[in-house]
Amino acid sequence: MEILMEYGKAFLIGGIICAIGQVLIDYTKLSPARILVLFVVLGVVLSGIGWYQPLVDFAGAGATVPLSGFGHMLAKGVKEAVVEDGLIGAFTGGLTATSAGIAAAIVFGLVIALIFKPGDKS
Amino acid sequence: MSLRLSQNTIILNTSPSIASYASIVGKKEGEGPLGKHFDFVNDDNTFGESTWEKSESRLQKDTVSKAISKANLVPADIDFIFAGDLLNQCVGTTFGLRELEIPFIGLYGACSTMAESIAMAGIFIDNDVAINAAAVTSSHFCSAEKQFRFPLEYGGQRTPTSQWTATASGAVVINKKNAPPFIRAVTIGKIMDLGVVDVNNMGAAMAPAAHYTIGKHLADTGKSPDDFDLILTGDLGLVGSDLLIDLLNRDGTDISENHNDCGLMLYDLDEQDVHAGGSGCGCSASVLCGYILDQIRDGILSDVLFVATGALMSPTTVEQGESIPGIAHAIHISGKSE
C-alpha cells in the first residue's frame, strides 16, 4: 500500500510539473529549449530558497526526474560543497552532483549515435 | 518576343509550350490524394543515398532527367536550366545537376522557386535566346527539418499552424513545340513583409505576397478571377489561404470560388497529420507537374494562374527575431496559345 502511495505521489507531482511545461508551450511563445532552461534555473532557485527539497521528500522521482530536479541537484551539490570546501565549492559542487547524468547523456548519446542511423519521419 | 506590360508583368507573345513535365515524390506524398498522378513515388525517402542532402540532390536529378526524357530530348539539348532549392547555397540543386552539364542559372526563391524558374525559362524561350530550357526545384522533408528546425529524432510538438515540408520535386522542359500547356504571362512579385515572426506560421507570412502578386496580375492584364478556372497558390496552407482570400476581399476581389492551394492538395489534412498543410519548393512543383499540367493538357482546365509563394527567412534571421519576408510570382498557364 505504501509503495502505491509512493507511485501515486510521483505520478501526481511529476505530472503537474510536466503539465506546467505544456501550459507554457501552448499559451506562450516560449520555445522548448527556453522552457527547459527555465525549468533548470527555476529548480536552482527553488532549491536555494529551500522549497524544492520538501517536494523531493514528498514525491521522490516525481520531483527529481523532471529537469527542475536537475537544477535542484546542482544547487544541493553546490550547497554541500560550499559547506565542505568554502568558496571553491560554488564551482565544484554543481557539476560533481550532476556528473553521472551528464556523463551518461554524453556517453549514451555518442554510442547510440554511432550505432543507429538517422531515421525518417512520417 | 516578350511584351512589358508593367513593372511586374510580362506577356509572352509566342506562348512557349511546357513540352514535358515530371514529378517524383516521397512516401507520404505518394499516400496523399494526388498519389497516383506522380511519375514516381519512392517509398524510401533516402532515395538510396547516404545523407539527406544527397537524397534531395538525387530526387531533383531524377526528376529533371525524367522530364527531359519525356520530351524525347537528352541533357545536351537543354540550353539553360533554371533551378533552386531550400538548402544553404542551393546544394540540393548544384550537386544534383552537376553531372547533367547543362548551362545552369541558380535561383533562390524559397518555395516560390517553381514559378520563378518557369518564368525565367519561359522568357528565355519567348525571346528565342534558347531552344529548350528546363526549370526544376525540389524539397526534402528531412534535409529541410535538419536545416531549419530540429533533428528528426528530436521529440518536439508541431503547432497547428505549422506546415509539412514535402519530399517532392517537379521539373518542366519549355520550348516552342506549339502544344498545350502554354505559358502566356508572368507577374514577378515584390518582397512583402507584414511583420509575421512566427516561423511556425509561414502561410501567414506569405499570404501578403500572394495578395500583392495576384492583385497586380489582375490589374495589369485587366482580367478578373473568373477568367481563370483555377487560381493556384503555392503553399499557403490553411491559415495562409484564409488570409489571402480575406486580403483580396478587402480589395473587392473574390477568388474564393476558384482558389486552391498546393499545400492543401498534396496531403489529406484530416488523415496525414500535416497540420496546416504542405510546404517546400517541391510542394507546388509536384502538384503543378504531377496533376495540374495534365489537366491543362487534357483540356479539363483551361486557364490557371499558378502563384508559388516563398518565405525568405533563414534560421539565423529567425533566431535574431526578424520578421519573415514573403515573395510570390504568378504564371498564367493556359490550354490555348492565344
Added chain:
Amino acid sequence: MAVDKIEYDKMMKKASPNSKAYINIPLAFIIGGLICVLGQFLMTSYEKLGISTYFSGTVASITLIFLSALLTGLNLYDNIAKHGGAGTLVPITGFANAVVAPALEFKAEGLILGLGAKLFTIAGPVIVYGVTASVIYGIIIYIFKLV
C-alpha cells in the same frame, strides 16, 4: 485597401488555430507522470537490490537516460513526444533525447565537428544556465554565510 502590420496581426491571430491545450495538457500530465513513476519504480527496485538510497536516484536517472537514448536511436521517442509534448520534454528523458537526436542527425558531418560538436546544440543551454545559476547561488550563500 492596404493592410498595415497591426491590422494584419489581428487578422492572423483570428485565422490561426490555437493548440489543442485541452488535449495537450492532460496528455503531458499523464505521460510525464508515468515517466516519473518509472523513475520511482527504478529507484525502489535498485534499493531492493542493495544499492544505497544515496545512489539509487542517480542509477535510476542513468537508466532513464539510457532508455531515452535507445528509444531515440530506434526512432520511437519522437513519436511518443508528438503526443507527450512537455510530458516527454521536461523529464530527464527529454534532456537525453535532446542530446542524442542532434548527435545522430549530424553524424553525417563527421565524428568531430558533426556528432561531437552538435551533441549539445539543443541541450547545451540547460547546462550553461543551470551551472551558472548554481555557481551564483554558491557565491551568494558563501558571502552571506547562509550555510
